Amino acid sequence: MADVLTEIVQPDDLKKFEKIYHEQLYKNDVTPKAQFEYAWCLVRSKYPTDIQKGIILLEELYKTHEEGQRDYLYFLAIGNARLKQYTKALNYVRSFLVIEPGNQQVITLQQTIKKRMEKEGLVGMAMAGGVVLAVGAIVGVGMAIASKVKS
Amino acid sequence: MSAGPYNYSYIFKYIIIGDMGVGKSCLLHQFTEKKFMADCPHTIGVEFGTRIIEVSGQKIKLQIWDTAGQERFRAVTRSYYRGAAGALMVYDITRRSTYNHLSSWLTDTRNLTNPSTVIFLIGNKCDLEGQRDVTYEEASKFAEENGLMFVEASARQMGNRGDNVEEAFLETAKKIYQSIQDGRLDLNAAESGVQHKPSQPGRNNLSADQQASKDNCAC
Numbered sequence: 001m002a003d004v005l006t007e008i009v010q011p012d013d014l015k016k017f018e019k020i021y022h023e024q025l026y027k028n029d030v031t032p033k034a035q036f037e038y039a040w041c042l043v044r045s046k047y048p049t050d051i052q053k054g055i056i057l058l059e060e061l062y063k064t065h066e067e068g069q070r071d072y073l074y075f076l077a078i079g080n081a082r083l084k085q086y087t088k089a090l091n092y093v094r095s096f097l098v099i100e101p102g103n104q105q106v107i108t109l110q111q112t113i114k115k116r117m118e119k120e121g122l123v124g125m126a127m128a129g130g131v132v133l134a135v136g137a138i139v140g141v142g143m144a145i146a147s148k149v150k151s
Numbered sequence: 152m153s154a155g156p157y158n159y160s161y162i163f164k165y166i167i168i169g170d171m172g173v174g175k176s177c178l179l180h181q182f183t184e185k186k187f188m189a190d191c192p193h194t195i196g197v198e199f200g201t202r203i204i205e206v207s208g209q210k211i212k213l214q215i216w217d218t219a220g221q222e223r224f225r226a227v228t229r230s231y232y233r234g235a236a237g238a239l240m241v242y243d244i245t246r247r248s249t250y251n252h253l254s255s256w257l258t259d260t261r262n263l264t265n266p267s268t269v270i271f272l273i274g275n276k277c278d279l280e281g282q283r284d285v286t287y288e289e290a291s292k293f294a295e296e297n298g299l300m301f302v303e304a305s306a307r308q309m310g311n312r313g314d315n316v317e318e319a320f321l322e323t324a325k326k327i328y329q330s331i332q333d334g335r336l337d338l339n340a341a342e343s344g345v346q347h348k349p350s351q352p353g354r355n356n357l358s359a360d361q362q363a364s365k366d367n368c369a370c
């Protein structure tokens with residue numbers, strides 16, 4: 001089922017933005033825009049090595065391009081969640097929510113990641129410090145419960 | 152969840168497009184959660200929402216991609232247009248510039264979707280009548296000339312015009328469903344934006360299972 005953690009970039013889109021990035025790289029003049037667009041496609045790849053590459057590009061942007069930091073945090077969370085590095089993903093989400101506590105899009109991402117962990121049996125981690133529920137009771141119940149267990 | 156049975160028979164993919172700040176995310180949120188977000192930050196990239204609706208006795212799951220209107224996201228959000236069965240194109244009735252940009256949104260949509268994609272024009276924020284900058288008649292004429300369905304709506308005010316939010320999403324689905332019925336929309340085409348889920352064997356008479364695995368990962 002498609003959602004922000006499972007939809008996959010079209011290969012020709014990935015290639016298109018890769019080409020632009022590499023052309024700029026060759027001239028030693030990479031714009032944040034080209035790097036961001038390429039990274040955004042990479043973290044939506046079905047290949048973990050691409051996602052990892054996207055994460056590195058986003059980390060670099062995060063350090064060097066202050067203007068887009070909230071975007072980079074968001075996609076760093078997505079990239080890490082897709083690699084099943086949930087703890088890291090949730091840390092990025094939390095850093096974001098420190099700056100913008102009420103951001104519904106990011107709260108939804110947090111819920112999506114936690115639901116993912118529950119499905120994969122990582123409930124104990126998702127629930128750390130929160131309410132403990134039986135796995136069976138959680139799976140498939142969706143938003144209503146996810147929002148209750150929001151830490 | 153590759154092992155059904157599904158509690159819906161079709162999935163329709165929608166996109167929501169238009170300038171930043173016109174209320175795309177609020178419309179989506181109103182439709183999926185029935186709540187208004189008074190202070191909504193700009194979308195980062197794309198947001199996603201779903202709701203199951205019913206058309207002619209068939210349960211249909213809408214998978215809705217709400218795209219960011221800010222310019223820096225434009226290039227990549229274009230890739231979400233592909234395979235959309237429905238496109239909700241939104242402007243803000245209190246800001247003329249958002250209306251003036253519609254032709255460019257429409258060109259993009261036409262270029263990146265397929266001929267059967269249903270395009271619905273929404274003039275949002277019609278609760279702000281006092282600040283109106285685009286008349287109903289004018290937008291209505293634009294819609295007619297371009298073969299679009301059209302309503303003015305408000306993501307904020309329920310009752311009255313707020314119901315038009317619901318209408319826009321549902322009428323789009325009805326039109327898509329009609330296209331399937333008359334065979335204008337080919338379910339087997341890779342980018343029709345529609346997936347058929349044979350939920351209750353025997354109850355659906357359309358050919359089964361095509362596409363079920365296309366972008367359907369096992370989660």
Ligand SMILES: Nc1nc2c(ncn2[C@@H]2O[C@H](COP(=O)(O)OP(=O)(O)OP(=O)(O)O)[C@@H](O)[C@H]2O)c(=O)[nH]1
Nearest residue numbers: 171172173174175176177189191194220276306307
């Ligand atoms: N009065 C009124 N305000 C609205 C309505 N819909 C949205 N708004 C407000 O308009 C602002 C922008 O709404 P959003 O839904 O974030 O706009 P958007 O189109 O998603 O913007 P981007 O994500 O940047 O593309 C928010 O502050 C909303 O509260 C409406 O129907 N009436």
Ligand SMILES: [Mg+2]
Nearest residue numbers: 175176193194
């Ligand atoms: Mg938005």
